[in-house]
Amino acid sequence: MEHTNVFELECCGICEERKKEGIHLYTMFICTECEYNMIHTEPREEKYNYYLRKLKNMNQPKLYS
Template identity: 55%
Template sequence: MDKNQITRLCGICDKPKKDGIYLYQLFICTECEMDIVATDPRDEAYSTYVKKLKAINQSTFTM
């Protein structure tokens, strides 16, 4: 891995990634972003994503 590449911990999959977006203070990797957008609300993973994204509104949430 190139030492100059910055990795961040994804708030969804909890893995270090270099590409993604910030939703307020929560970093979401590109792979999780695409999964969230494509997930059907009836899918089991949907509730997991909702729970993780709710952390954004928690006053105790820190990076």
């Protein structure tokens, strides 16, 4: 069985690119690259806040508009 079908590509919630491999965190798909980057980013780095913001957005239910 092959799983290289283009329809199986998911949009990464961090880099917003379509990737084949990654993890699901709650409702968000995070590609392996971003997952790796997140793990290896230290809190003092600017990127860290970027990831944090993305993750926070994900957790907020859109109840009130």
